[in-house]
Amino acid sequence: KNPIEEQRFLAEPRALVVAPTRELAIQIASDAVKLTACCDLHTVVLVGGEDYQKQTRALDAKPVDIVVATPGRLLDFVSNDNLYLGLIEQLVLDEADRMLDMGFIPQVRQIVARTPRKDCRQTLLFSATFTPEIAELSTRWAMDPIMVEVEPEKVAADAVNQIVYLVTTADKYSLLYQLVSEPEVEKVMVFSNRRDQVRRLADNMYRNGIDCGLLSGEIAQNKRIRTLDDFKSGKLKVLVATDVAGRGLHIDDVTHVINYTLPEEPEDYVHRIGRTGRAGAIGTSISFACEEDSFLLPAIEDKLGQKLDCTHPDESLLEKPPAFSRPSRFREKTAGRPPARGGGLNRRR
Incomplete structure (x- = not known):
């Protein structure tokens, strides 16, 4: 219900979702694609451990509406001038308490600083726990924040x-x-x-x-x-x-x-x-x-x-399990590939 009438440019998303883990970011992006299937909205996911150039090509395919990203990879794109956050209308910080626990908040601060002022965007912060630190972040990043709390009768599911x-x-x-x-x-x-x-x-x-x-x-x-x-x-x-x-x-x-x-x-x-x-x-x-x-x-x-x-x-x-019947498969430590770096592309700045 809020289409943009003026000309769109590449790599300038309108909505940004930041999640602490790659799996969660990929899942959010998958859900976003399904929910916007009939809305002509373009969603791109940016996570570490995946081909940087492939993600760049996804941004270059057409103007992007929603970016879902983990903090580190998102900063890679922003630092390389491959993504511009100055037109963000909605900023979503998912699992904020988890990002706090994982030490991502300094990176998130850098990301938020690249977006419009808090009175020029809508900010949504989701957290399973509401600690004083989370309350301070919501006050800093949101305009007159309102807390919506869903408190189940029991913490653990009856099922x-x-x-x-x-x-x-x-x-x-x-x-x-x-x-x-x-x-x-x-x-x-x-x-x-x-x-x-x-x-x-x-x-x-x-x-x-x-x-x-x-x-x-x-x-x-x-x-x-x-x-x-x-x-x-x-x-x-x-x-x-x-x-x-x-x-x-x-x-x-x-x-x-x-x-x-x-x-x-x-x-x-x-x-x-x-x-x-x-x-x-x-x-x-x-x-x-x-x-x-x-x-x-x-x-x-x-x-x-x-x-x-x-x-x-x-x-x-x-009782003791039987003797091993297969060779070892997971014993060796598997390391992820270092993320590739992309060069800047011609975009409006």
């Missing part, structure tokens, strides 16, 4: 059956293997806190004959997209991930979430188990509490406002 198994560190992998091998466990996400942990878990499960994928920040972007697609389509039964997949991503029909290690932040527990029990379905979250991280349970229970059902697993669930 998620939450179980905590008290288990020793030595028995954790055996328990994981036996749980994933059960017939009712059809589509499972396994979370751990560190990259080396998820890489080792994915490698062991693959060698034990389980079709699984690995998702963490160290994996090249093209492989991360392919892994997500394979998991969504059902080609992979298990996705082993760090918290990079804990927020924002919408994956249908996840039957189980397993916390191989308890998250250090209670909010991350809520985001992890929120991957299951969606759209009216019943889901199950299973957390392992061992001697190394069981002390994290009280803070999680305080966040949930309820006690968790803690129990010891049956002896049958602690």
Whole structure:
């Protein structure tokens, strides 16, 4: 309802969405394309780990209306004069608390400074938690901000059956293997806190004959997209991930979430188990509490406002898995390609 009558130029978006992770940015852009299919609006996604020149060609194809980007790659384009933010009408900062946690706020400040004054644009800031730091950012970047808060009656979904198994560190992998091998466990996400942990878990499960994928920040972007697609389509039964997949991503029909290690932040527990029990379905979250991280349970229970059902697993669930039947697949660390740099193109400035 707000078409531009005057002449349009390349690489001058009207709306900008900034997200903390590549997967979330790609998902937002995909949704934007679907929502604007009949509106003749052009959406471009700019994320690291993807071909810089390919993204430049997308900007050059025709005047862009919506840009969805991660902070680092967005600044690359702005710094190289390949993108102009001076005509932004709507600025959306998604997962602002996550960007704060990940140290992106200095980059976001640079981005906001390139956009029109706050009284000349609409600013929307989305955050799962509303800390004093987030409140300060909203006051700084928005004009007379209004807070809209959606507070569920319960933090965790009623559709998620939450179980905590008290288990020793030595028995954790055996328990994981036996749980994933059960017939009712059809589509499972396994979370751990560190990259080396998820890489080792994915490698062991693959060698034990389980079709699984690995998702963490160290994996090249093209492989991360392919892994997500394979998991969504059902080609992979298990996705082993760090918290990079804990927020924002919408994956249908996840039957189980397993916390191989308890998250250090209670909010991350809520985001992890929120991957299951969606759209009216019943889901199950299973957390392992061992001697190394069981002390994290009280803070999680305080966040949930309820006690968790803690129990010891049956002896049958602690049986040792069979010998490895496949060669190693994920053991080697995979590094992403360094982003290519693009030269400036002729555009209006």
